[in-house]
Amino acid sequence: MHQSEPVVVIGSGPAGASAAWFLSRAGLRTLVLEAGPAGADLGFTARVRGITVAKRKPPLRARADVLATSDPTAVLFESLAPGGLSNHWACAVPRFSPDDFADAKRGGAPFAWPIGYSDLLPWYEQVEPLLHIAGSTQDAPNLPAGIMRRPTQLGSDWGLVAKLAAAGGRSVIPMPYAYGGDTTLTRSATAFNAFKRLLEPAQSAGRLGVQCASSVQRLEWSRAEKRVVAVICRTPHGESRIPCRAVVLAAGAVNSAQILLESRDVDWPRGIGNEHDLVGRYLHDHPLAKLVVRLGRGLSLSPATYLTRPDLKRSEPLYAAAFMQWGDVRTRAKSLLSIRPGKAKSLGFSIFGTMRPTPDDRVSLLAGAGHGERARLAYALAYPQEAVQVLRHARDELMAILEDAGLEPRVDVFRIEPPGTSVHYGGTCRMHATREHGVVDEKCRIFAARNVAVADSAVFTTGPEKNPVLTAMALAARAGASLAEDLRTGLA
Numbered sequence: 001m002h003q004s005e006p007v008v009v010i011g012s013g014p015a016g017a018s019a020a021w022f023l024s025r026a027g028l029r030t031l032v033l034e035a036g037p038a039g040a041d042l043g044f045t046a047r048v049r050g051i052t053v054a055k056r057k058p059p060l061r062a063r064a065d066v067l068a069t070s071d072p073t074a075v076l077f078e079s080l081a082p083g084g085l086s087n088h089w090a091c092a093v094p095r096f097s098p099d100d101f102a103d104a105k106r107g108g109a110p111f112a113w114p115i116g117y118s119d120l121l122p123w124y125e126q127v128e129p130l131l132h133i134a135g136s137t138q139d140a141p142n143l144p145a146g147i148m149r150r151p152t153q154l155g156s157d158w159g160l161v162a163k164l165a166a167a168g169g170r171s172v173i174p175m176p177y178a179y180g181g182d183t184t185l186t187r188s189a190t191a192f193n194a195f196k197r198l199l200e201p202a203q204s205a206g207r208l209g210v211q212c213a214s215s216v217q218r219l220e221w222s223r224a225e226k227r228v229v230a231v232i233c234r235t236p237h238g239e240s241r242i243p244c245r246a247v248v249l250a251a252g253a254v255n256s257a258q259i260l261l262e263s264r265d266v267d268w269p270r271g272i273g274n275e276h277d278l279v280g281r282y283l284h285d286h287p288l289a290k291l292v293v294r295l296g297r298g299l300s301l302s303p304a305t306y307l308t309r310p311d312l313k314r315s316e317p318l319y320a321a322a323f324m325q326w327g328d329v330r331t332r333a334k335s336l337l338s339i340r341p342g343k344a345k346s347l348g349f350s351i352f353g354t355m356r357p358t359p360d361d362r363v364s365l366l367a368g369a370g371h372g373e374r375a376r377l378a379y380a381l382a383y384p385q386e387a388v389q390v391l392r393h394a395r396d397e398l399m400a401i402l403e404d405a406g407l408e409p410r411v412d413v414f415r416i417e418p419p420g421t422s423v424h425y426g427g428t429c430r431m432h433a434t435r436e437h438g439v440v441d442e443k444c445r446i447f448a449a450r451n452v453a454v455a456d457s458a459v460f461t462t463g464p465e466k467n468p469v470l471t472a473m474a475l476a477a478r479a480g481a482s483l484a485e486d487l488r489t490g491l492a
């Protein structure tokens, strides 16, 4: 192995950008390989004090090369472009809470994370400043406060709702948002595209390399050295072999698993890291319902409200739901033109629920891809009945709270979306203390391939109801720093 070879990071989404940022900060030569084309038109966003006033975004497309096998309505989205899905996300960045890890543990040994909140805390603290977050500076049960660039508070008209929700074990607080208080004009469809905000400046400063239009096909394993020695990718000029010192997979939970499944060798007949047939399994996404409620009197729209999950004693292990209020440009404009500007009588919520991960929810390769083509995927993702019940129960709970608050609520829309609609995929290379239940260890490192880390939400052992990006970035930062340390001391 040549120390001069780069550590290759696959993917320029939030997870890859975070891993690359911390690897290069540790002094390692870092090369990011990104499938999307350089110079892709990513749209633009204009924001004034955190409010989006204009934006153009390219369409988000579902993967067409998948066969939904358990629920035919299931959809799978991806964005093969610099920044990945962070060119489409809503920028909500809640931390996981200590209870999220406790809940996984009470679900039984296979669901226990090998790390807890205190292991992630220093990494949340390092990643959050990169995200310019606006949100509450007060810890709430089930949502620890982060490092806020701009502190926010809910309007006082939410006070009674918050008091009533607290009696049921839920907190009502402002949702933390990346770039949530910034005035900015950026050439991407969201205020924080990971490539635009982190990688492009680091590349311009000469701190790391980025090679776009490089779709990684597989990793090359050396039987003699017992490590991955190169990455094979497809470029516009044909197949290319890039020797590497180590690899960090951060291509999104589905694509990272797909790359491992494609990396077959005599030592790894089912793909690197897949000796226990776990790669691709335990896939999860947040069961999602859309709820629009009409009220007898208006409530403040901004900052957007988050109703946390209930406390553990009020929920079954691994089942919970939280509410994320949405407010698009149209809702805000309508409210500004109304007689009570800033308030709305119609409130929209995404209710994000959880699902107990199972080995049957999975992605796997379908035979028949031509040379150099990406294999088609079999895609099995179905919501368990318990998850659907939790979403309905959460809706009823919110309606009762709003009723008790004298807001005369009426449901305008309640719709349970098809599996995969949240686009919060995780679990396909799960983290665990044992090889029996995990693909990676607590450092995100593949058990028997020590120079390979998986650093995106693929490693989530369970999928707590919180939006995943902040935690994926904290894990990626931690994985990058520990890989750097182990390369320095010869442990990787």
Ligand SMILES: Cc1cc2nc3c(=O)[nH]c(=O)nc-3n(C[C@H](O)[C@H](O)[C@H](O)COP(=O)(O)OP(=O)(O)OC[C@H]3O[C@@H](n4cnc5c(N)ncnc54)[C@H](O)[C@@H]3O)c2cc1C
Binding pocket: 010, 011, 012, 013, 014, 015, 016, 033, 034, 035, 036, 060, 077, 078, 079, 080, 081, 082, 083, 084, 085, 086, 088, 089, 090, 091, 092, 093, 214, 215, 216, 217, 250, 251, 252, 253, 255, 259, 422, 423, 424, 425, 456, 457, 467, 468, 469, 470, 472
């Ligand atoms: C509409 C919408 C709203 C969302 N809102 C939120 C939110 O508010 N908060 C939140 O936490 N999450 C949100 N999400 C989810 C969030 O966007 C994803 O969880 C997150 O982007 C995943 O990050 P990632 O880096 O793991 O993967 P991705 O963002 O998918 O990035 C993966 C990157 O890898 C590249 N890649 C893939 N395959 C290969 C390959 N073979 N070779 C080389 N490169 C490859 C891709 O081109 C891409 O750039 C939202 C998603 C959507 C669609």
